Amino acid sequence: MPDAKGFRIVVATLALLGLAFLVFPVIFTGVVAFGGSIFIEFPPQSLSLRWFENIGRINRIWDATITSLYIGLITAALATAMGAAAALALVRSPLPGKAMLTSLLLSPIALPIVAIGIALIQFFILLGMAFTWWSLVIGHLVLVIAYPVRTVAAALTLSNPSLEEAGASLGASPWQVFRTVTLPQMAPGLVSGFLFAFLISFDNYPISVFLVRGELTTLPIELFNYISQNLDPTPAAFSSAYVAVVAALILLAERRWRIISLSIPR
Amino acid sequence: MQGASPRLTGFLLLAPALVFLIAFYLVPLGTMVEESLRSAPNDMDPRAGLHLFQYDRVWNSGRSWRALERTVRISAISTLLTLLVAYPIALFLFQVRAFWRTAILITIFVSLASSLIVRNYGWLVTLADAGPVNQLLLALGIADEPLRMVYSEGATIVALVHYALPFMILPIYGALTRIPPSFVEAAQSLGAGPWRALFGTVLPLSMPGIFGGTTLTFAICMSAFVTPLMLGSPATAMISQVAAEQFLVQLNFPFGSAMIVALTLVTFAILLAYTLLIRAVFRHHA
Numbered sequence: 389m390p391d392a393k394g395f396r397i398v399v400a401t402l403a404l405l406g407l408a409f410l411v412f413p414v415i416f417t418g419v420v421a422f423g424g425s426i427f428i429e430f431p432p433q434s435l436s437l438r439w440f441e442n443i444g445r446i447n448r449i450w451d452a453t454i455t456s457l458y459i460g461l462i463t464a465a466l467a468t469a470m471g472a473a474a475a476l477a478l479v480r481s482p483l484p485g486k487a488m489l490t491s492l493l494l495s496p497i498a499l500p501i502v503a504i505g506i507a508l509i510q511f512f513i514l515l516g517m518a519f520t521w522w523s524l525v526i527g528h529l530v531l532v533i534a535y536p537v538r539t540v541a542a543a544l545t546l547s548n549p550s551l552e553e554a555g556a557s558l559g560a561s562p563w564q565v566f567r568t569v570t571l572p573q574m575a576p577g578l579v580s581g582f583l584f585a586f587l588i589s590f591d592n593y594p595i596s597v598f599l600v601r602g603e604l605t606t607l608p609i610e611l612f613n614y615i616s617q618n619l620d621p622t623p624a625a626f627s628s629a630y631v632a633v634v635a636a637l638i639l640l641a642e643r644r645w646r647i648i649s650l651s652i653p654r
Numbered sequence: 655m656q657g658a659s660p661r662l663t664g665f666l667l668l669a670p671a672l673v674f675l676i677a678f679y680l681v682p683l684g685t686m687v688e689e690s691l692r693s694a695p696n697d698m699d700p701r702a703g704l705h706l707f708q709y710d711r712v713w714n715s716g717r718s719w720r721a722l723e724r725t726v727r728i729s730a731i732s733t734l735l736t737l738l739v740a741y742p743i744a745l746f747l748f749q750v751r752a753f754w755r756t757a758i759l760i761t762i763f764v765s766l767a768s769s770l771i772v773r774n775y776g777w778l779v780t781l782a783d784a785g786p787v788n789q790l791l792l793a794l795g796i797a798d799e800p801l802r803m804v805y806s807e808g809a810t811i812v813a814l815v816h817y818a819l820p821f822m823i824l825p826i827y828g829a830l831t832r833i834p835p836s837f838v839e840a841a842q843s844l845g846a847g848p849w850r851a852l853f854g855t856v857l858p859l860s861m862p863g864i865f866g867g868t869t870l871t872f873a874i875c876m877s878a879f880v881t882p883l884m885l886g887s888p889a890t891a892m893i894s895q896v897a898a899e900q901f902l903v904q905l906n907f908p909f910g911s912a913m914i915v916a917l918t919l920v921t922f923a924i925l926l927a928y929t930l931l932i933r934a935v936f937r938h939h940a
Contacts, residue, residue, distance in 0.1 A: 477667035481661060492675060624775070
């Protein structure tokens with residue numbers, strides 16, 4: 389990259405301002421979460437933990453969290469299994485029309501996000517299975533299946549297929565080759581695909597809002613409703629806890645599986 | 655795969671994802687397009703025929719047309735701002751030691767993976783009447799009384815830029831890592847200053863990353879729904895919100911479907927024109 393003192397200083401200044409822009413809302417939210425006032429106030433005049441205690445008062449928060457956890461885990465598991473199998477086929481098998489199949493699998497993330505919810509609610513009403521638990525899983529699955537396809541395909545593209553040929557030529561059965569060579573090569577893609585599929589499902593509002601009614605509700609729906617009906621800093625406390633958990637998950641996945649290098653487009 | 659027929663194995667591996675997407679993605683989308691060609695809600699009579707009545711309404715009803723126009727404008731402004739904020743960050747990753755590079759990338763990932771509602775709420779706090787930005791403006795004497803910044807088009811754009819930033823930084827950083835350092839050294843040893851090397855060599859060579867990032871950001875902003883809902887007002891509604899109202903409040907499914915199909919077509923048309931433009935400029939340079 390270009391190198392000169394003045395240049396480096398200008399780039400560094402602009403970049404640090406940009407990174408501050410990225411990080412500051414999270415930091416401000418964290419500070420406000422510990423404030424004592426019932427309104428958002430910066431800097432807080434008094435300190436308290438009452439907003440963390442108040443998280444439990446968000447309407448149906450436990451029900452909604454459990455539902456979102458279940459739906460997120462099932463969606464992520466199904467997406468990873470189906471997406472990884474598809475990625476394996478697209479990278480390693482001689483198939484006709486690969487480019488078209490790949491764009492079909494990746495297209496749900498390019499479409500306006502409410503389109504999926506809007507299309508599915510009409511479809512489920514026709515089928516008579518609207519507003520059920522499974523309709524929610526299906527809606528999320530349509531959106532997130534692209535992520536494991538991408539990450540597993542990236543992991544396989546970066547790995548070396550001649551290792552599989554070596555295993556086969558040394559007498560290993562196809563299943564042995566898959567288990568001992570291909571699967572470990574796919575591992576980082578499986579982990580980051582699962583993680584992103586889960587986080588995107590767990591956080592989804594634009595599809596869920598069309599598919600939930602009555603008893604069925606999710607965490608983002610209840611969090612959104614709380615924020616639009618209340619002005620107290622309870623969501624700030626919730627947000628800080630949320631970001632802390634996500635940061636821990638990402639750090640863990642990066643330590644163990646180096647997921648970040650996989651997600652930089654090459 | 656080493657099985658008897660690699661092609662059959664491939665089809666079997668692909669089948670679950672493919673069957674699922676056909677049944678629960680392509681068919682519902684088809685149903686939605688069909689619905690958008692009906693004249694009234696619950697108009698299930700096939701003899702009534704299919705026509706473009708709803709699309710005519712999208713173009714001619716004030717609210718949906720203004721929302722579509724606003725969506726395109728907000729998306730274009732947000733994409734440009736995101737590029738301007740992202741590029742120095744991507745360049746900066748080459749100036750710092752490996753430890754800091756990983757730390758910054760992890761920060762970007764945590765931001766990417768944090769809930770959108772949580773991030774938007776962060777902007778509701780940051781831009782609040784008694785929030786930190788207003789405190790700063792008052793302290794610096796720029797404003798005499800707190801400014802109302804939330805629930806506006808500006809707040810929506812700020813939050814969209816924040817949301818899209820990781821999607822812009824990562825492809826640009828990826829493109830920059832592919833530029834051979836010798837190219838930049840050659841430019842500088844031939845007497846180009848750092849700025850000339852940046853705009854003459856680095857920037858054109860990172861074009862694939864810029865193109866990928868801007869395309870993705872524009873598409874994300876065009877389909878924005880939660881962000882304008884949280885940080886905008888009914889007067890600054892984007893088209894996804896207006897379409898959603900037709901489903902959740904007005905119960906006019908054909909009109910809502912037509913808006914979403916129109917949004918999809920407009921987005922694709924703009925991205926296609928953009929792709930052709932970039933390609934033409936590139937061929938001209940090469």
